[in-house]
Amino acid sequence: MFFFNLSIKLILIEMSTKPTIIITGGAGFIGSHTCIELANDFELIVIDNLYNSSQQSIDKVQKLINQKIIFYQEDLLNLNKIDSIFEKHQPEAVIHFAGLKAVGESIQKPLFYYQNNLNSTLSLLEVMKKYQCYNLIFSSSATVYGSQQSPLREDMDIGQGVTNPYGQTKFMIEIILKDVCISDSRWRIISLRYFNPVGAHPSGLIGENPNDIPNNLMPFILKVAINNNTSVHLGDQFNQLKIFGSDYSTQDGTCERDFIHVVDLAKGHLAALQKIDQLSGYHVFNLGTGKPISVLEMVKTFERVNQVLVPYQLSDRRPGDLEVCFCDPQHTKDILKWETEKRLEDMCLDAWKFQKLNPRGF
Ligand code: UD1
Numbered sequence: 001m002f003f004f005n006l007s008i009k010l011i012l013i014e015m016s017t018k019p020t021i022i023i024t025g026g027a028g029f030i031g032s033h034t035c036i037e038l039a040n041d042f043e044l045i046v047i048d049n050l051y052n053s054s055q056q057s058i059d060k061v062q063k064l065i066n067q068k069i070i071f072y073q074e075d076l077l078n079l080n081k082i083d084s085i086f087e088k089h090q091p092e093a094v095i096h097f098a099g100l101k102a103v104g105e106s107i108q109k110p111l112f113y114y115q116n117n118l119n120s121t122l123s124l125l126e127v128m129k130k131y132q133c134y135n136l137i138f139s140s141s142a143t144v145y146g147s148q149q150s151p152l153r154e155d156m157d158i159g160q161g162v163t164n165p166y167g168q169t170k171f172m173i174e175i176i177l178k179d180v181c182i183s184d185s186r187w188r189i190i191s192l193r194y195f196n197p198v199g200a201h202p203s204g205l206i207g208e209n210p211n212d213i214p215n216n217l218m219p220f221i222l223k224v225a226i227n228n229n230t231s232v233h234l235g236d237q238f239n240q241l242k243i244f245g246s247d248y249s250t251q252d253g254t255c256e257r258d259f260i261h262v263v264d265l266a267k268g269h270l271a272a273l274q275k276i277d278q279l280s281g282y283h284v285f286n287l288g289t290g291k292p293i294s295v296l297e298m299v300k301t302f303e304r305v306n307q308v309l310v311p312y313q314l315s316d317r318r319p320g321d322l323e324v325c326f327c328d329p330q331h332t333k334d335i336l337k338w339e340t341e342k343r344l345e346d347m348c349l350d351a352w353k354f355q356k357l358n359p360r361g362f
Contacts, residue, residue, distance in 0.1 A: 018043045020089050021273070024076060024124065025097030027053035029208045030139065030197055032061050033266040034095065038273070039065035045089050047082070048098065049075040052211055056362045060205045076120035079127070086131040093135035093276065094128060095269055096121065099169070104215055106166035117169035125180060137272050140174055140191040142258070142288070142325060143167035150292070151328035154193070154284045163320040174284070181282035188280055190272045195258035195288030195327055197265050199347040200354035207354030209361045213237065217295060221302055221310055222355040229308040232359040241310055243295055245317035250324060256292035258326035261342035261350070271338035288327035289340045302348040
């Protein structure tokens, strides 16, 4: 097979004809970190419409890897253009990150989310088929498990109790991918179900860079920390963090999540690529630590390791939130030989380093 026999791979690398990979959404938070982890072994082609990301992250990744990335600012819905990119580069595999991901916005604009996330994936699959590129890694989410009890395992049913259109698109795409694999045995598709990615590259050069007011916990903590511990003021809405719910049946009353360092998560994609030729058909893997961390524990750890204050207020529960969500990482360990290496402290230290260097984002 094309890249996965180690000796062949090494010869290919020596001849500097590394296998080519297309990374959709490669300028985003997880995509950019994944580019770094893949750069040694693959020729990287990024397609990103920069809807929620910036050319600067591509520039910074190139600096970090000291290597060129071929970048197309293009929308996956532009079929003719995507076709010509595939024709030109004849990729061996695709990692598909591109997609809209804001939960609240997806409730306001369901058609936009269904239209964009589903159609772009369908177009991508058509083009891959045309150019006989049958290897795909898809960024799925823990959200597909709905409200089932943790620890969440890959063999559980999915799709029940998904509370928003964003989550539905992840679920629907998983169903589509499974059907595509059933239809033709040449396909090899892996869905990686992410738990809660946080942190940043240890260089501080790239990290999560939301365009508007963040909904997720870590980006909000970071902005509150900037307001309260530096001379930069990002607006009064970031004077303090609201902790959504303190009366859950958990150890300290706040929700618990499986936070995973984005660099560990990125390495999970490399592990999946290295294995994909041995796994025909459709496969699913959790990417998480398997260890629940409470919201309050996250805030306290952030304050302690970074020696900063993060003022917070205990508030009402946020509608749609799960009490506890964490994975069973055993299947991923067994098959992909991957497990997380970074600690909660690293997530907090690296995220803060990025935020201090880029207090207003980039
Ligand atoms: C959310 C999405 C999930 C998506 C994931 C992407 C919901 C219901 N789920 O997961 O579909 O895949 O983001 O990372 O939106 N919190 C606060 N204060 C804040 C922000 C968050 O207390 O200002 C709490 C939340 O109540 C939750 C925890 O922090 O208990 C984590 O929240 P968040 O980062 O938004 O992630 P999830 O809700 O787990």
